[in-house]
Amino acid sequence: MKTGKNYLDRTTRFFVRIALCAVISLIIMWLWNLLIPNITHWSNINYWQSLGLLVFFRLLCGNFRFFSYYPHHRRYYRHHHHSGLDDMSPEEKEAFVRKRFQDLMNDETSWKE
Numbered sequence: 001m002k003t004g005k006n007y008l009d010r011t012t013r014f015f016v017r018i019a020l021c022a023v024i025s026l027i028i029m030w031l032w033n034l035l036i037p038n039i040t041h042w043s044n045i046n047y048w049q050s051l052g053l054l055v056f057f058r059l060l061c062g063n064f065r066f067f068s069y070y071p072h073h074r075r076y077y078r079h080h081h082h083s084g085l086d087d088m089s090p091e092e093k094e095a096f097v098r099k100r101f102q103d104l105m106n107d108e109t110s111w112k113e
Helices: 010-040 047-061 071-087 090-112
Strands: none
Touching: 010 047
8 A cells, every 4th residue: 555645455456346236127127117117017127237338337327437537537647747857956947848848828818819
C-alpha cells in the first residue's frame, strides 16, 4: 500500500469488482422480472441469465472495463506533463508557468476573433 492515500491492493479490488458485478446482476434480474414479463409477456430470468445479459451488453457497448474511472488517467497526466518541473528551481518554475499561461491567453484571444 502507498502511504498517505487509501489505495486498495489488487486482490481486494478484484473481489470488490466481483461483488459489484454480482450485485448488478441481481439488480438486473430483479428489474427484468419486475417489468419485462408484465410488459411483453416474456418469461422470468434467473441469476446466470442476468449475468449473461450484463456481459452481453458490456460487450455490445464496447466497454468491458467494469467501473472504470479516471484517477489513473489523472495520475498519468500529472506525471507525464509535470515531471519536467521537478528539476527546475522556483524561479524557473514561475517563468515556465507564466510563459504557459501567456501562451494559453494568446491562443484564447486568437480563437475568439
